Amino acid sequence: MLGGELAAVRCDLEDFAAEMFESFGRVDQRRWGAVYLRGLLLDGGRKSVEPMAARLGEDGNRQALAHFITSSPWDAAHVRARLAWRMQPVIRPTPLVIDDTGFLKDGDASACVSRQYTGTAGKVTNCQAGVSLHLASNNASAAVNWRLFLPESWDPASPKADAAKVARRGRCGIPAGVGHVEKWQLALDMVDETRSWGLDVPLVIADGGYGDTAAFRLGLEGRGLDYVVGISTTTTAQPGDAQLCIPACSGRGRRAGPVYPEAAKTVKSLVLAAGKRAARPVQWREGSRPGTGRSGHKRMYSRFVALRIRPAGREIRKATAGGELPVRWLLAEWPADQDEPVQFWLSNLPETTPPATLVRTAKLRWRIENDYREMKQALGLAHFEGRTWPGWHHHVTLVSAAHAFCTLQRLTRSPKETASA
Known part of the structure; x- marks a missing residue:
């Protein structure tokens, strides 16, 4: 019985990977996308390239996996759109939920790493910060869009630019046109992009990091959300x-407004x-x-x-x-x-x-905190060891896909089947 359940899950994963990577232009990209996804789902400790390759058996080509995730020219947005289309009818989201999470780093060579506050550590520390957008309902949720926050110290146009960090932009693969944008604006940009995919979810939830910014709230209202x-x-x-009133006029000057x-x-x-x-x-x-x-x-x-x-x-x-x-x-x-x-x-x-x-x-x-916990503890969200801008976006997108696959298994199979597989 167990063998049959495992075979069914493998078949589901192959179909899911084929759907997610259908837009890839090359056969080898589709192959390594499926292998990387399987590596994230396998039991084990770290989910960076080298330990995953060791667990993948005959598919454990470390060099091919590293090239695919770090420098292969595939567009993460295409995968995210397919992920959103796949999850929307299953989750039936009532809100879009905006949040951000920290990726703690020891060194300073990774794209956009800086000393900044993150709720992950509960303090100012050396990290990257990623803003995410999730489809959510009472029963399930899925991260379907991401942005890597670029601090002012990495922006050559900012008066707070750090010359050493600006010099690393090229090695980190940060596009020339990418500058510092506040997290709340990144969130609005993701809302716009997600709606451009055809997902019409008229409610947004966010914590005080976003709600305290009036411009964010006005941006949502301006979008009819x-x-x-x-x-x-x-x-x-x-x-x-409270009602407006006209203050008494005490002289001949300009009359005060309400x-x-x-x-x-x-x-x-x-x-x-x-x-x-x-x-x-x-x-x-x-x-x-x-x-x-x-x-x-x-x-x-x-x-x-x-x-x-x-x-x-x-x-x-x-x-x-x-x-x-x-x-x-x-x-x-x-x-x-x-x-x-x-x-x-x-x-x-x-x-x-x-x-x-x-x-x-x-x-x-609370569902989004659950998403982060599952993606970090089981699927290696924060385990990416590459230093490039495209590599970070590729990794978080595939971790989101792996998490979505687990969610689909939970929703479509009995708890006993899912646990056995």
Whole structure:
């Protein structure tokens, strides 16, 4: 029975690889793409070229694998588009989720490596930073697009350029036209590219690294997209019922325009003013640990405050030309055992949206943390040892494909079959 299951998985992998690499112009590219994908899926420690080659038997040609992943001229975007087309009908995504992750490095020769903050380490350290876009639903998720963040020190046009890093651009294969772009703009670029593939997912989720940037939120709104994004406690806003007024004119000078009667307050202050009694319990899913939920697992729930507010800030006022600030949802998690709220989100979902829907949407971001964990621990996302720009993009794309294949196996086969294979 086990042999039959394994043969079926191998057949599925061959079909999947053929679909992903159909756009490759050469037979050898399609062959080594399938071999590299299989190397990522094999049990073992590191998933860099040399240890994978040692595990691949007669296909373990280290030189051919290294050439394929580092310098072979295939376009990662073509594979990502095919990956998105393959996963969209299976996942049936309700949001696109934006996030970023760090790739820790010891040296300084890899493309775009720099001392910068990464949540991977929880501190400023030497690393690369990759921004990713995921299709997600309650049941599954898949990373289908990537960008490698280029710090200002690597951009010759930046006043913060580092001469040594700029000199390494050629050796790292960084295209001449690639300069420093903020992560939130890379995220918007990926949203645009993903939509150009024909995927119309009208909701975006992101954490505070993106939600705190008004330009990111305005960019989503300008594209007609809804969002639920994390924000920091210091984000300022007017209460939802605040009204503009015309200040009294005290002289013959130019008459002042309409203003709000009070200064904007932090979102934390607004939630504290609403009080702990405004928090309502919401369960958003059942976890993986044993518990009292319907599936026998622990229920994930907390208490939340949902308020209507008018986000403030210079960019918002500029976008409204000094007029009335738009009303948005503020969601705050305030656990029963805490004296203050612990997490905040902002959303432009309709006023009729139930607070429970806001909570379940905001909390769906956990799937992306799960994606990163699986790709890093089992599939070698951070194991690429090459130093080039195209090599990094090739590797993360194929790791995403390997992760998607595992997801397909989980969704289409019984847990017993998948574990055996």
